């Protein structure tokens with residue numbers, strides 16, 4: 001008898017930094033061929049996903065209705081990329097209203113399958129409430145985060161305990177976690193620095209973080225050997241299985257991007273010597289301030305290095321508006337870079353994985369989002385960190401202090417950043433300095449470590465994925481035995 005394909009239902013939060021790793025994981029699970037994979041999201045995001053999944057892929061896309069009215073959001077908001085950062089807390093709160101529709105969607109799926117529940121629901125870190133729904137219908141529930149163990153562990157502790165509110169000092173430690181060393185107040189995201197416990201952000205997170213413990217385990221886009229200390233601490237705090245299944249990466253060209261941009265970057269990179277180009281990007285939803293942009297541009301020009309820079313409107317402007325080089329960059333900068341073929345400014349969105357995999361790339365100046373880090377290290381590219389928000393400060397801390405593949409150049413959205421300091425760090429990493437050579441060597445070692453983790457059968461990430469799927473299957477068998485017993 002042909003065994004039915006078990007269904008895995010995936011539900012990311014409505015932000016590109018979350019949807020991208022979920023899609024990458026969905027594609028990975030689909031490759032196993034034993035499972036039907038369904039991604040649930042709001043209509044606009046499903047539409048976007050439809051254009052980014054490969055044509056012959058069998059992933060199902062299911063729409064869930066979403067009404068953001070009543071949460072002080074612009075009408076029709078369905079993704080964090082269309083709103084300024086200060087409204088993200090509103091979108092988080094609004095996302096809780098998806099609960100009844102998601103419950104109905106799962107109930108309908110179960111009915112369609114004659115009472116057979118999905119094997120597993122894999123949902124976002126912000127959707128901890130899905131455990132209740134999964135368990136009501138007898139499904140296994142895992143939370144998936146695109147973050148690493150170290151970063152998520154610090155983030156978890158800080159948001160639950162708000163230690164900076166209790167101390168007069170600018171520095172504090174994370175109890176039982178000496179590797180996180182001292183956290184300075186400048187390493188707190190702006191929204192965390194100003195919380196008072198009753199603001200929208202902390203109210204949301206203090207509700208949602210404890211819900212993780214109701215899940216059956218947590219999947220992280222990280223590699224055990226790379227992230228051991230953070231994972232150890234996180235497992236201790238959560239008391240649930242934490243499976244390191246990374247790197248979960250979108251393969252080349254499966255991202256939603258204009259082929260022309262990809263071609264432009266590749267053609268441009270092909271003309272550059274090996275290890276000669278700096279790639280600069282601040283992730284899917286961050287931008288730097290206009291004065292910071294000016295300092296960075298001056299430093300880039302002074303460095304004489306080749307670069308690709310993903311430019312967006314600076315903080316304070318609509319991130320989706322047209323980029324005004326004449327206003328935000330030094331006079332004539334764009335033309336000079338174009339004429340000398342030294343710098344390529346890509347507006348809004350670049351084919352990042354393709355760029356990072358090109359042999360001309362030497363280093364990545366990044367905000368330290370974990371997807372970017374994993375993508376960079378998977379290609380042996382060292383980083384220059386400029387953390388902006390969330391757990392990015394601790395990601396950069398891990399890479400710099402524990403692994404040695406990164407130097408921090410600046411911290412936060414409003415810190416003082418001087419062109420001389422940026423220039424110094426660019427030269428340190430890209431030139432043949434002792435530090436630069438050491439960082440490149442380590443980045444290549446980490447790349448090999450990551451490749452080992454995904455080797456068939458014996459890689460740690462392959463084993464972790466098997467353990468997770470086996471735990472879900474075991475739960476299903478137990479549930480079926482119970483039904484037979486009750487009958």
Ligand SMILES: O=c1ccn([C@@H]2O[C@H](COP(=O)(O)OP(=O)(O)O[C@H]3O[C@H](CO)[C@@H](O)[C@H](O)[C@H]3O)[C@@H](O)[C@H]2O)c(=O)[nH]1
Nearest residue numbers: 017146147283284285310349350352369370371372390391
């Ligand atoms: O021009 C661009 C910009 C981004 N990306 C892709 O977008 C993703 C960006 O992810 P990430 O680097 O993690 O940054 P964020 O979008 O800022 O990610 C959010 O989610 C991450 C994973 O949970 C967290 O580590 C971050 O703090 C959080 O801001 C990556 O896959 C990039 O390849 C592109 O392809 N082109």
